[in-house]
Amino acid sequence: MTTAAPTTPPVELVGGAVAIGGRPVLRGIDLVVEPGAFVALLGPNGSGKSTLVRALTGLRPLASGTLRLFGTPFAQFHDWRRIGFVPQRSSAESGVPASVWETVAAGRLTRRRLLRPMSSSDKTAIADALELVGLADRAKDGVATLSGGQQQRVLIARALAGDPDLFFLDEPTAGVDARNQRALAEALGRLRDRGATIVLVAHELGPLAPLVERAVVMREGRIAYDGPPRHDDGHSPHDVHHHETLRPRHGLPLEGRWP
Numbered sequence: 001m002t003t004a005a006p007t008t009p010p011v012e013l014v015g016g017a018v019a020i021g022g023r024p025v026l027r028g029i030d031l032v033v034e035p036g037a038f039v040a041l042l043g044p045n046g047s048g049k050s051t052l053v054r055a056l057t058g059l060r061p062l063a064s065g066t067l068r069l070f071g072t073p074f075a076q077f078h079d080w081r082r083i084g085f086v087p088q089r090s091s092a093e094s095g096v097p098a099s100v101w102e103t104v105a106a107g108r109l110t111r112r113r114l115l116r117p118m119s120s121s122d123k124t125a126i127a128d129a130l131e132l133v134g135l136a137d138r139a140k141d142g143v144a145t146l147s148g149g150q151q152q153r154v155l156i157a158r159a160l161a162g163d164p165d166l167f168f169l170d171e172p173t174a175g176v177d178a179r180n181q182r183a184l185a186e187a188l189g190r191l192r193d194r195g196a197t198i199v200l201v202a203h204e205l206g207p208l209a210p211l212v213e214r215a216v217v218m219r220e221g222r223i224a225y226d227g228p229p230r231h232d233d234g235h236s237p238h239d240v241h242h243h244e245t246l247r248p249r250h251g252l253p254l255e256g257r258w259p
């Protein structure tokens with residue numbers, strides 16, 4: 001991660017639209033993510049959360065709109081090591097019997113010069129990443145021997161090893177038991193404290209709720225609400241039971257509860 005206090009938004013999407021198979025899936029998406037922000041993308045199944053994350057990482061092309069990453073127009077952006085992407089957990093379960101350490105080391109590849117042996121800084125970054133997600137003692141174990149929640153943390157460690165400034169996580173808590181969700185929240189909190197910008201997709205925030213500063217709620221391919229998160233525990237600094245704090249952007253009504 002860079003040490004100078006950054007001011008350029010890591011993500012600036014204006015008028016973003018995505019079509020899949022000719023069908024519009026995202027429309028009129030304006031999203032600026034400030035440095036150091038912790039943003040949750042929420043919304044019902046099929047509302048476009050994963051597609052938005054994929055569009056922001058270039059995995060899905062935009063049909064229209066302009067995207068800048070760290071101030072650079074997407075077409076000119078090449079500094080991919082600044083971006084970490086943690087896909088949905090199923091991608092970790094390939095048939096390859098990799099160890100935890102090997103999987104995390106793979107995340108270091110973008111930093112290493114081709115065909116150079118691993119440096120001590122590579123090894124330190126891998127050890128730090130494993131430490132941060134609480135799996136230092138499992139480094140030699142096969143990924144397949146870990147629980148789903150632990151596998152999710154391996155994927156996060158893999159992204160961490162590349163020392164990116166901006167993290168996208170697609171449903172990091174899906175199918176993860178409560179204890180691992182708490183460990184995950186702790187790891188993401190430490191990441192945030194290091195100055196990383198975090199954008200994650202979630203169905204339920206659970207233990208992540210105290211970390212989330214901004215909720216972007218998707219509905220039918222559009223942003224239906226963008227603002228302080230709603231916490232049902234009543235301990236939020238933003239008392240979301242008051243409607244004035246739930247003012248949705250674009251003047252759209254916020255229908256019902258979040259899913």
Ligand SMILES: Nc1ncnc2c1ncn2[C@@H]1O[C@H](COP(=O)(O)OP(=O)(O)OP(=O)(O)O)[C@@H](O)[C@H]1O
Pocket residue numbers: 020021025043044045046047048049050051052218
């Ligand atoms: N590869 C694809 N082929 C066809 N349609 C797709 C594809 N990926 C997404 N879609 C469609 O795009 C819309 C948005 O899907 P997306 O996965 O982004 O939603 P989501 O909010 O992330 O949902 P979930 O919470 O179920 O993951 C849905 O209608 C979905 O069917």
